[in-house]
Amino acid sequence: MLESxxxxxxxxxxxxxxxxHFQQxxxxxxxxxxxxPEQLLLPCVVQDWCPKCTAQADGLDDEIxxxxxxxxxxxxVEAFKLGVLWDEYGLVGM
Structure with a gap:
């Protein structure tokens, strides 16, 4: 299965x-x-926010x-400044 x-x-x-630069x-x-914390940083999500859905941090149980x-x-990331991404969307902008 992994031969390729x-x-x-x-x-x-x-x-x-x-x-x-070119490298091998x-x-x-x-x-x-x-x-x-590192698991959340990989998908660019702030701690206490859901890494799977777009729910707000304080409404993880009651929002669809x-x-x-x-x-x-x-x-x-293109539309908002880093502070807004962190506070309003729970995202780490780069």
Whole structure:
């Protein structure tokens, strides 16, 4: 089942990094263990806010909300300043 991934995990591939330099990369699969704050930082969510839905932090039990998506997060990051993202939407802007 994972045989098609083997070349990428054994043969280095030249990739362009975000800084513009080229490096050889070998990919790997494995568990990612993180504490609660880091688990929330990965999806760009503030602590005590839901990482799965768009509910407000003080209404997680009584609201029907949509699911978080990268498209929704990107739209909010483009539209609002970092303080508004943190306070009103529970998002960490970059």
């Amino acid at each position: 991934l083997k070349p990428g995990m054994t043969i280095p591939e030249v990739v362009r990094c975000p800084d513009g 990369a070998v990919y790997g699969l494995g568990p990612y263990i993180a504490d609660y 909300c949509g699911c978080h998506s990268w498209e929704h997060t990107d739209m909010l």
